[in-house]
Amino acid sequence: MRRPESYDVVLSLAGHDAGTLYMVVGASEERLLLCDGRLRRLGHPKSKSPKHVRLVAGGNAPPATDKDIRQTLAQAAESAAAKEGRLLGER
Secondary structure, eight states, X not given: OOOOOTTOEEEEOSSTTTTOEEEXXXXXXXXXXXXXXXXXXXXXXXXXXXXXXXXXXXXXXXXXXXXXXXXXXXXHHHHHHHHHHHHTTOO
């Protein structure tokens, strides 16, 4: 699996925020800057190690506002739930 890059949607795997979806708004060799549009806004992103997240969806265009981030994360959560349903045999 590829390393998350800017504007990808990731799932936090470790820490008190485990299970939370974030959008990557910045990346360096050792850290990712993550936003969720609510608690972690564009002006104050969370720094997290790439090994503590899992890539959920590929990136789109850069978000202009926190609302754009919330909408993108909602769409990613909806598609992930639909995918899980198909995997479990639900319709």
